Amino acid sequence: MISGKEKIMLINLLDLRKILELCVLGEENRGKEISGLMEELKNTEDSYDAFDVFSKKLAALPLRKDWPYVEPDDFEAIKKEWDKGAEMESRPVDDAGGRVKEAFLSRVCGCMLGKPVEFNPTLDELKKAGEKTGEWPLSDYISDKFLDAVGRHNECRYVTAREKIKYAVPDDDLNYTVLGMLILEKYGKGFLKENQRDMWLSMLAPGLTYGPERNIMAKASLSGIEIWGFEKENPDFEDWRTRLNPGNELCGAMIRVDAYGYACAGNPALAAELAYKDASFTHVKTGVYSSMYIAAAIALAAVEKNLFTVMKRALEYVPQKSRFAEITRDCLEIVEKAGSWMDAYSEINKKYGEYTHCAIYQETGELINSLHFSKNPHEAFCLQVMQGNDTDSFGATAGSIAGMFYGKGSLDKKWLKPFNNIIHTSLADFHEQDLNALAGRISKLPERVK
Numbered sequence: 001m002i003s004g005k006e007k008i009m010l011i012n013l014l015d016l017r018k019i020l021e022l023c024v025l026g027e028e029n030r031g032k033e034i035s036g037l038m039e040e041l042k043n044t045e046d047s048y049d050a051f052d053v054f055s056k057k058l059a060a061l062p063l064r065k066d067w068p069y070v071e072p073d074d075f076e077a078i079k080k081e082w083d084k085g086a087e088m089e090s091r092p093v094d095d096a097g098g099r100v101k102e103a104f105l106s107r108v109c110g111c112m113l114g115k116p117v118e119f120n121p122t123l124d125e126l127k128k129a130g131e132k133t134g135e136w137p138l139s140d141y142i143s144d145k146f147l148d149a150v151g152r153h154n155e156c157r158y159v160t161a162r163e164k165i166k167y168a169v170p171d172d173d174l175n176y177t178v179l180g181m182l183i184l185e186k187y188g189k190g191f192l193k194e195n196q197r198d199m200w201l202s203m204l205a206p207g208l209t210y211g212p213e214r215n216i217m218a219k220a221s222l223s224g225i226e227i228w229g230f231e232k233e234n235p236d237f238e239d240w241r242t243r244l245n246p247g248n249e250l251c252g253a254m255i256r257v258d259a260y261g262y263a264c265a266g267n268p269a270l271a272a273e274l275a276y277k278d279a280s281f282t283h284v285k286t287g288v289y290s291s292m293y294i295a296a297a298i299a300l301a302a303v304e305k306n307l308f309t310v311m312k313r314a315l316e317y318v319p320q321k322s323r324f325a326e327i328t329r330d331c332l333e334i335v336e337k338a339g340s341w342m343d344a345y346s347e348i349n350k351k352y353g354e355y356t357h358c359a360i361y362q363e364t365g366e367l368i369n370s371l372h373f374s375k376n377p378h379e380a381f382c383l384q385v386m387q388g389n390d391t392d393s394f395g396a397t398a399g400s401i402a403g404m405f406y407g408k409g410s411l412d413k414k415w416l417k418p419f420n421n422i423i424h425t426s427l428a429d430f431h432e433q434d435l436n437a438l439a440g441r442i443s444k445l446p447e448r449v450k
Contacts, residue, residue: 010218013046020051022246023058029249030285031067032058059243070321071285073238075276078289081319090267093302093446098408100262101443102377103298104177106403107258107396108423108435109415110381111173114391115160116142116153120357121388123345125150130386138382141165141418167422168435172208173255173396175425179203180259180278181442182430189263189274189449193237196281203427211247211358212282216240241282249286250358253279255393257291258400261298263445265404268296270449272317289318290360293328294397301404307371308336310405324360327352331365341373345387357390370398377402377411 011019020041028034037058044050072078093099117126129149130136141162147153154160159169168174179199187195197220206217223235241248257275264271275295279288297314304310312332318325331348338344348365355361370383380402385395403411416435423435432438 032061083316086316097443103403106377106399110395110399114395165418170426176256253283263449265302271295271299
C-alpha cells in the first residue's frame with residue numbers, strides 16, 4: 001500500500017513548499033490561527049518528513065477566538081445551519097424536461113460566449129474594446145475584431161471567436177455537467193464519493209482539470225485502483241480535500257453541479273444535498289456552499305415567479321452565518337436597490353473587487369445582477385460575460401439559471417446556429433456529439449431523481 005508520505009514524495013520539494021504556503025493562506029481565510037506559521041514554514045528544512053508533519057499541523061489548527069462565522073463541513077451540520085424557512089419538499093414543475101433542455105443549451109451558449117475572453121478581464125477593458133468595434137453591449141459571440149481591440153485573448157480564440165465557431169468546443173464547465181448526468185444515470189441520487197472517484201478516473205484527463213480537481217485526481221489515481229499488485233487503499237476523502245489542497249474554496253466545485261439542479265427541478269433541498277456530495281469531494285466551506293447555492297437556484301428557477309426571488313431563496317440552503325451567506329446577502333441588497341445593472345456592478349466591484357477570477361464572492365454578486373436585469377437567457381449570459389472575471393464559467397451558470405427560469409423557446413436560436421448541432425467534450429469514452437440529442441438526454445434527469 002502506498003503511504004501518505006510516499007504520495008507527497010511524488011511532488012518535488014520546491015513545489016511542495018509553495019503548496020504549503022498557499023495552504024497557510026487558505027487556513028487564514030477560514031479563520032484559523034496562523035500566527036508564526038509562515039516563519040515556521042520558512043525555517044522548516046526541505047524534507048518530505050518535515051513537510052508532512054507541517055501539513056498535518058495545518059489541518060489541525062484551531063479557529064481564532066474572534067472568528068464570527070459558523071461554517072461546518074459535515075452535511076447534517078450544514079443542514080442545521082440552513083434558514084429556518086427552507087422548504088424540504090418538492091414542488092411540481094411545468095414542463096420540467098423542456099426547462100432543463102433550455103437550461104443546458106443556454107449553459108452551452110453562455111460558456112462559449114465567455115471562452116475567448118477567459119483571461120480575467122475587467123468590465124472596463126471589455127467595454128473599451130466593445131465600444132471601439134461597435135459590439136457593446138454584447139449581443140452576439142465575440143469577434144476577432146473585438147479581441148484585437150482588447151489586445152489579449154484566451155488560447156481558444158481560434159475556435160471560439162465568432163468567425164471561427166463551427167461547433168461547441170470542449171470545456172471543463174461542460175465536461176462536469178455531462179459527468180453529473182452520467183453519475184446520476186449510473187448511480188442515481190445515492191451516489192457515493194467512490195462512484196465519483198471512479199467516474200473521474202475513467203473519464204477525465206488530469207491535464208484538463210485545474211486546482212483542487214487536479215490534486216484530487218492525483219490522490220485518487222494512487223488510492224482508488226489496484227496498481228501493479230499494491231493493495232487497494234481505503235481512501236480518506238476528508239484528508240484528500242483538506243490537506244495539501246490549495247484553492248479548495250474557489251469555484252471549481254460550483255461549475256460542476258448544474259446537473260443536480262436540473263435533476264431536482266422544484267426541489268432545492270435535494271439539489272443542494274446532491275451538490276454537497278459532489279462538491280465536498282474536492283472543496284470545503286465557501287467552495288461547497290456556493291455549489292449548494294447554485295444547484296438550489298437552478299432547482300428553484302423552475303418554480304419561482306422572478307429571478308431575484310430565486311437567488312434570494314437559494315441562499316436559504318447554505319449556512320446562514322457563513323462568509324458566503326453574509327456577502328451574498330449584501331450583494332442581493334445592492335442589486336435590489338440599484339437603478340441599473342451598471343450601478344449594481346459598480347457597487348459590487350467597489351466592495352468585493354479583490355475577489356476576481358474563480359474567487360466566488362464578487363462573481364456571485366454579479367450573477368445576481370445579470371439575472372435581475374435580464375429578460376431572457378441570452379441577455380443574462382451577455383450581462384454576465386460583460387462584467388468580466390471568470391467569463392466562461394459564470395456565463396455558463398447564468399445561462400443555466402435563466403434557461404431553467406424562462407423555459408422552452410426562450411433562448412434566441414441565433415445563439416445555437418453557429419454550432420451546427422455539434423458539441424465536443426474532452427471526456428474519455430463519451431461519444432455523443434449531437435447537441436440536441438445530448439440536451440434531450442439531460443432533459444430526462446428529473447425523471448431519474450424523485
